[in-house]
Amino acid sequence: MVVLIAMMLVILLMTVTFSVDVAYMQLSRTELRVATDAAARAAAEALSRRQSTSAAITAAKMIAARNMVAGEPLLLSDTDIIPGRSTYSATGIWQFTPGGSPPNAIRVMGRRTTGSESGPVPLFFGGIYGFANFETDQSAVASQLDRDLALVVNHFGSMGKHDRWDGLDAAIGVFMIEIDSTPHREMISLSGYSTNATRLQPLTDNSLLITQALDQLSPGGRTNIGDGLLAGSDSLEQDAGRRELAAKTVVIMTDGNHNAGTDPLVAAQTALNRGHIVHTITFGDGANATLMRQVADRAIVNCCVMKMFLSGEFLQNSVLEGTSFDDERHLFVAA
DSSP states (O other): OHHHHHHHHHHHHHHHHHHHHHHHHHHHHHHHHHHHHHHHHHHHHHHHHHOOHHHHHHHHHHHHHTSEETTEEOOOOGGGEEEEEEEEOTTSSEEEEETOSSOOEEEEEEEESTTSSSOOEEOSSHHHHTOOEEOEEEEEEEEOOOEEEEEEEEOSGGGGSTTHHHHHHHHHHHHHHHHHHSSSOOEEEEEEESSSEEEEEEEESOHHHHHHHHTTOOOOSOOOHHHHHHHHHHHHHHOTTOOTTSEEEEEEEESSOOOSSSOHHHHHHHHHHTTOEEEEEEESTTSOHHHHHHHHHHTTSEEEEESSOOOHHHHHHHHSOOOOOOTTTEEEOOO
C-alpha cells in the first residue's frame, strides 16, 4: 500500500509539473501574439507618418521591447521586420507581398526560438522530461492604406444646364464628409477644366479647402478632358503634400465630349506610366462614355456611366477600397 501511494504521489507530481509548463507555454504564446501585433501596428503607423521603412523598423523594435514575453522583453532583428505591399485579392482577402513597392504594410515575425534575439522560452520543469526550453513564433501584417486623391471636375458650358453644377457641388460636399469619416488620412487635391485646366487646391487633408475651391468655379468654355486628367496627375506628382508611399488616384468627371487640348488617351497613358489609378465618371446623355471607358481601360481601373447625376456616396464607394482580414493576422491601422 505504501509503495502504491508513493507511486501515485509521483504520478500526481509529474502531472502537476507538466500542467504548469503547459499553461506557461500557452501564456507565452498569447504574450507573443500581443507583442507581435503591437509591433506590427506601430511599424505601419510609422511607415505612414514618416514615409520611411527604416522608421517603421525602428518603431517595431521599440514597441516589441516594451512587451514582455515569458518575463523578458521581445527583441526583434531587422530580418524579423519585412516591408511589403498589401493588395486586395479576387478571393476577398488582403494578401501581403514581401518587398512590394511602394510599401504600405509591414510583416513582423515575433520569435522565441533558438537563434532569435530573445532565444527560446525556458520551462520550469521541462528538464525532468528531457526538454528544458519551449519554442514559439507568431507573425502579423499591419497595413496603413494611405491614398493621395486628385479630384478633377468639369465646368464647361453644359454644366450650367439642368442644375448639373449644383448637383456636382452637392456630390463633392457629401464625398468630403464621407472621406472625413474614414479612419485613414487621405490627401486630396482639386482641379477643374473647361477650355483649360486649373489646379484649384493642392493636396490637403482639410476638406473645407476643397469645397471652398469648388465654389470658385462657374460653368463656361469648352471640354479639355486630357489637360484636366494631366492636371490631376501632376498634382499627385508635384504638390508639396504628396506622400511618397501613398497610392495615387485620379477621379475625373465629365458630362461632355472632349473637343480641346490634349488627347485624353495620351493623358491616361501618362498617368499609367506614373503608376496612377484613374477612375472616370460620366453623367448625362452628352458625355462620350466610350472615350471615358477607353481612358479607364488605358489607366487600368474603373469607368462608370450614369444617366442621372452622381452622388457623394457613389463617389466614396467607387474610389475607396474595402478591408478584410487574412489568416496570417492582417491588421489595419487608423491614422
